[in-house]
Amino acid sequence: MKILLTAVNAKYIHSNLAVYSLRACAKKRGLSVDVREFTVNQPAGHVLEEIYLEQPEILCFSCYIWNITYIEGLIRDLARLLPQTPIWLGGPEVSFETENFLLSHPEVTGVMVGEGEETFCELMSFYEHPEGKNLEDIRGLVFRRQEFAAETAAGDGMAEKEMTGKEMTGKGTDIRAGRELVRTGEREPMAMDDIPFPYEDLEHFSNRIIYYESSRGCPFSCSYCLSSVDKCLRFRSTDLVKRELQFFIDHRVPQVKFVDRTFNCNHRHAMEIWRFIRERDRGVTNFHFEISADLLTEEELAFLGTLRPGLVQLEIGVQSVNERTIAQIHRHMDLTRVKAACAQIRRGRNIHQHLDLIAGLPEEDFESFHRSFNEIYELRPDQLQLGFLKVLKGSYIYENRKSYDLLSGSLPPYEVLSTRWLSYREVIRLKQVEEMVEVYYNSGQFPASMELLERASEDAFLLYDAMGDFYRERGYFDMSHSRARRCEILLEFASSRQFAGVCRRRPEEEILRQTLTFDIYSRENAKARPSFALGPPPSRELRRKWEERGKSRHLEWFTREFWRFLETFGGLEEAVWQDRPGAWALFDYDSRDPLNRRARVTPLKGEPGSAPDGCGSGTD
Missing domain, CATH: 1.10.8 (Helicase, Ruva Protein; domain 3)
Structure with missing residues (x-):
């Protein structure tokens, strides 16, 4: 039987951990499953052709806010092209208000709700060997009764009727008025060590981000987040995690991104993994972790300061500094500790920090967000992500949106449009x-x-x-x-x-022109000289003198005023321009900062400090 798991990613560089985890579990059960990955940037017609040519006998899609609209278009056509092929969906975008989704999408056979590995394997086993089995015995499903599925296939259609909350949330078998839909019992969370390693073959992951999980669930209950719905926090054993991380290190994977919601919520677990990747580091693989900065202990902070620059990057969700907002979203955060931890990490100059803010949260008006932005910006993260509240079905904030006068987009990603405060x-x-x-x-x-x-x-x-x-x-x-x-x-x-x-x-415009020139050449040895550069390029003799020592270099002259500014900004070791109108800068592209990839810049002491023709005088 041809079973096809289909992922539609936001970008090519991303991969879909879910479909590979499902395939690994199926393989462990002796089931053969194919995987195809596409992106939302590909023409839908091309993706439709590719899936059709696979001729799947069972077709499954992994659904998220970034791909659900794209998938809805695909399945409408696929249901007509492959009328005998059951179409099953799974993922967070279809795991809430599932009955309403099925009633408005008659082409879908059913939905796998919640954690999917066991459910998927039992469902595929049912199709492989249906004798004596009943779909209603498989937990974690919402599906269309067979007689109504037949009506739909025949073109009779189905009434699109809203279900009441009582009908949608019942436990066990839940049949609306004894008619179209069946909801089976909830699936119990599985032990993390029972999930097989999904990456035994890295052939299809060249130049792509590898996603990995060492835990599921979250200890917090943030009202905007679906991770809070999973109250069962579970960890993969560290011995197993170490073996799997060694596989990535041995294969020189560029980046492994942990999808654990709060990686450092368990001190022992986090430290054991961090120690391991430091000990086994080969200077290639980067590991990305999402953490809570206020949970970092002094031991953890000191340890992080010992890591190779570029080995680890940290994503830290601050969201807001407004105490009323933090209370409204059920978040627990010691902002003083967050700031202190982020400042200490930044001083180490070895870890890329990514800090998050969310606009549109309860109690946060424009001026409050103004303050939140400035306070977090002062921490000077490598990236400051200004995101907008996404009102996700199943979240607390979605259920209580009317009390906030919260309006959001009617289509994914359901971003905030306005609130009582904004x-x-x-x-x-x-x-x-x-x-x-x-x-x-x-x-x-x-x-x-x-x-x-x-x-x-x-x-x-x-x-x-x-x-x-x-x-x-x-x-x-x-x-x-x-x-x-x-x-x-x-x-x-x-x-x-x-x-x-x-x-x-x-x-002064002269200084700004120089900072822009400096920024250009810090990143690349631009072939075309910028129109705003202050003066002509270095002489042929000077270029020959320095370029023979290394091909990936560039020389640029800057005034004394610029160097004074750069000293306060970049921490140059000595003021070589004192008593001189300026100095030459050597940009070395073979020696780059491992965090920001900017070229090493060295002011040249031994070269003439007079300004080339056409440059500013640099006098006070």
């Missing part, structure tokens, strides 16, 4: 801030230039807000821009009325 116009402004933070901060392409503008501004949030207003006024959100063009736009912004409204003093 208008839609303010959401639009925050969307603009988000885009500016992504382009000018999270990209890591403009660090010196943004530092210069931030120092001249009243605060960081107002700066990005003004940039968003400038982009919208000029129509720049509707265009695509090269990196060099983004630099030119920043120069335009620095002389705009929007920047004038938030700055205490305007930085």
Whole structure:
């Protein structure tokens, strides 16, 4: 029997842990299962062709907020092209209000609800050997009774009728008025060690992120998150985890991303794994963990400071600094400890930190979010993710959305539109801030230039807000821009009325032109010299002298004022430009920072300090 598990990912670089875990469990039971992965960026017609040519006898899809709309379109056509093929869905996007979903999607045979490994294996075994078996005996299913499935296939259709809460939440077998749908009993959580390792073959994972779980469930009950629904926190034994991580290290996998909801909630478990990856590190694999910073102990913080730069990256969900908001979302967080831990990690300069904020939470108005942004921005994470509340079916915040006057998008990803505290116009402004933070901060392409503008501004949030207003006024959100063009736009912004409204003093254009040039060459040895560069390139003799020592190098001259600024920003060891109008900078692309991939920059002491023709004088 041809069983096809289908994943539709957000990007090619992502992989779908769920389908590979299901396949591994099926293989352990002697079942043969094929897997196909696609992305939402591929033409739906092409994906339809590929699935049809597989000629599956059973077709299963893994459903999330980023792919459910795409999958709905596919299954409508697949049900007509493959009328004899049962179509089963699973995943968080169909595990809540499942009966309503099935009533509005008659082409779907049924849904696997909740944890899927055991349910999937029993369901596939039923299809392989149905003799003497009954679907109603398989826990974790909501499905259409056979006689109604036959009616649907014949084209009679089904009434799309809302089910009451009582009908939808019953335990055991739940048949609406004895008619279309059956909900079987809940599936008990399985032991983590019973889940087979899903990555015995890495052939299909070249240049892709590997996802891995060492625990399921979450000790917290955040009202916006579906992880809080799973109250059973379970861990995979560390001996088993170590063997599997060694497999990734041996195969030189670039990145392993743990999907554990709060990796460090168990101190012993976390430390044992962190010690192992330090001991076995070969300088290639990076491990990503989602943690709670306020749970980090002094021992853990000290240990993290000993890791190779780039071995580990940490994602830390702060969400808000508003105490009323934190209480409303049922989150427990010691903000003082969070800030102290993040600051200590940053001082170590060896771990990439990714901090999260969520806009649209209860009790958080525009000014409150303004404060949250600035307080977290001051921690200077490598990335600051400004996300927007997604009102997920099954979450506490979804069930209580009316009490918050919460409006969200009617289609996935169900993002917040407005709340009692935040208008839609303010959401639009925050969307603009988000885009500016992504382009000018999270990209890591403009660090010196943004530092210069931030120092001249009243605060960081107002700066990005003004940039968003400038982009919208000029129509720049509707265009695509090269990196060099983004630099030119920043120069335009620095002389705009929007920047004038938030700055205490305007930085000199000559310094900003130099920071932009510095930012360009810190990332790449640009083939085309930037139009805003302060002066001509170095002489042929000077280039020959330094480039013969290494091919991946670039020379650029900067004024004394720029070097003074850079000293306060980048921590240069000595002021080589003292009593000189400026100095040459050597950008070495063979020696990059392992966290931000910027080239090593060295001011040249032994070269003439006079300004090349066309450069600023550098005098006070």
